[in-house]
Amino acid sequence: MKKTLMIIAATLIAAAFTGCKSSSNDPFATGEFLTDNAKYNFEEKFMLTLTDPVEGQDSTEILVSLDIDWPKETGKNIVSVNAVRDWIKEHLSFLNEYKKVYEGNMNDANAVAKFYGDSYKERFEATDDFAAPALSFEIEFKKEFENDKCVTFTYLLDQYLGGAHGGRTHYGVTFRKSDGKIMTNFLTLKDVTDDGLSNIIKKGLMKYWEIDNEETLYEYTWENSVTKYYAAQPEHSPCFMKDGLMFSYQEYEIAAYAAGAPEFVVPYAEIEKYLTPSAADLLK
Secondary structure, three states: OHHHHHHHHHHHHHHHHHHHHHHHHOOOOOOOOOEEEEEEEEEEEEEOOOOOOOOOOOEEEEEEEEEEEEEOOOOOOHHHHHHHHHHHHHHHHHOOOOOOOOOOOOOOHHHHHHHHHHHHHHHHHOOOOOOOOEEEEEEEEEEEEEOOOEEEEEEEEEEEOOOOOOEEEEEEEEEEOOOOOEOOOOEOHHHOOOHHHHHHHHHHHHHHHOOOOHHHHHHHEOOOOEOOOOEOOOOOOOEEOOOEEEEEOOOOOOEOHHHOOOEEEEEHHHHHHHEOHHHHHOOO
């Protein structure tokens, strides 16, 4: 009986050791970068004294919405936790009319969301020349990917402040856990205009727009942004996601507003040879 128990115990220990070893070497394993999700939602109709009165309109409906995955302080990866927190706060403060910066308890995700949500609400209430029947300001920060060496967050701003149409911004950022560095050097310089990489980007754009030939792709995009031998990369650096490297173009960046904001993920098997050594190291 003792011998049997010893064999079982040895087997369990070996399995646990093997599992831990496999996890630490798996670039797509879930790490320990924990977050608290906090939301802020505000809807209210308030009376306006419009600078230029609009017939039949005396109020504007306001929507302010925040959805934030706020990094938790757990005693691990504190450098990268602070880096992500600062990145989120920089975006939220920049969008604030009065550039207010949250300086309260950094471990209170709900307090962060309320502070910035209230500041946006205040921004709208202090304005008297919004002639649109409804205005919206929706922001999301979501943790999308993590392994032992890095973590990716995405940022989404969807707003309508009057005019013909709203505006949308969406992209991701990959942080290196060891020092909190925002990774921007993903693709080797010698391959920026390489025919192979350009073809991969064109393939992604065609998939996004459901186009089956390059001639139509040239018609969709701005002149010279995509040609037979070249495809412009997005202004924002790509980022690591679960299934590959994500490319995110913003509205008007590569095509007209009506064409949307192209976004696609290139599988790691296709993009691996174009990664810089520092980027490739994060997947080892």
